[in-house]
Amino acid sequence: MSTNNVTVVDHPLVQHKLSLLRQKDRSTSGFRTLLGEISMLLVYEVTRDLKLTYRSIETPLATMQAPSIDGKKVVLLNILRAGTGMVEGMLRILPSARVGNIGLYRDPETLGAVEYYFKLPNEMSDRDVIVVDPMLATGNSAVAAVDRVKAANPRSIKFVCLLAAPEGIANFQDAHPEVPIFTAAIDSHLDEHGYIIPGLGDAGDRLFGTK
Numbered sequence: 597m598s599t600n601n602v603t604v605v606d607h608p609l610v611q612h613k614l615s616l617l618r619q620k621d622r623s624t625s626g627f628r629t630l631l632g633e634i635s636m637l638l639v640y641e642v643t644r645d646l647k648l649t650y651r652s653i654e655t656p657l658a659t660m661q662a663p664s665i666d667g668k669k670v671v672l673l674n675i676l677r678a679g680t681g682m683v684e685g686m687l688r689i690l691p692s693a694r695v696g697n698i699g700l701y702r703d704p705e706t707l708g709a710v711e712y713y714f715k716l717p718n719e720m721s722d723r724d725v726i727v728v729d730p731m732l733a734t735g736n737s738a739v740a741a742v743d744r745v746k747a748a749n750p751r752s753i754k755f756v757c758l759l760a761a762p763e764g765i766a767n768f769q770d771a772h773p774e775v776p777i778f779t780a781a782i783d784s785h786l787d788e789h790g791y792i793i794p795g796l797g798d799a800g801d802r803l804f805g806t807k
């Protein structure tokens with residue numbers, strides 16, 4: 597389902613696994629497994645419009661013109677730290693993808709994004725970038741990450757998350773209206789601490805078992 601440059605991946609497998617993942621009693625290992633599985637399914641949708649090029653290959657029986665993905669390897673930009681759980685799943689489907697990392701933490705008072713690390717692969721002008729963060733909450737980290745990626749002038753940029761809040765979508769689209777958003781669900785709202793309701797809690801803590 598796609599409106600206003602936001603695609604909700606409403607495939608039953610994604611929705612079922614998301615419900616399992618949200619549950620507060622889900623173990624750390626269960627959370628990791630489900631996050632990886634959902635991320636594989638999400639990246640399948642996100643990469644649906646990648647360009648193909650035709651090359652000659654030989655099967656055991658004949659020569660044929662066979663499709664393969666055009667251009668330099670896709671870049672997954674991991675918004676640390678919770679993006680890691682999604683990037684790992686996506687790499688199972690895109691094993692040759694390059695991985696960039698951006699470290700951003702939320703200032704607890706302003707909820708603004710503060711950068712502490714940034715590294716991208718080279719030759720970005722020939723690459724498609726998928727920016728990855730499970731939670732589009734205030735949208736401040738996603739906006740900051742896309743600001744940085746845009747400066748590297750990639751061929752295209754998409755943003756993918758697991759859950760989005762309406763406030764985060766609005767903030768992101770004010771800053772980057774042309775960047776498509778892919779998510780498994782749009783939740784109700786943010787609470788006063790910037791957490792998504794009903795959400796799933798702190799994605800980083802649940803992924804790394806730090807709470």
Ligand code: URA
Pocket residue numbers: 678731733790791792793795796797798799800
């Ligand atoms: N980050 C999280 O991990 N969870 C939220 O609900 C919001 C931001």
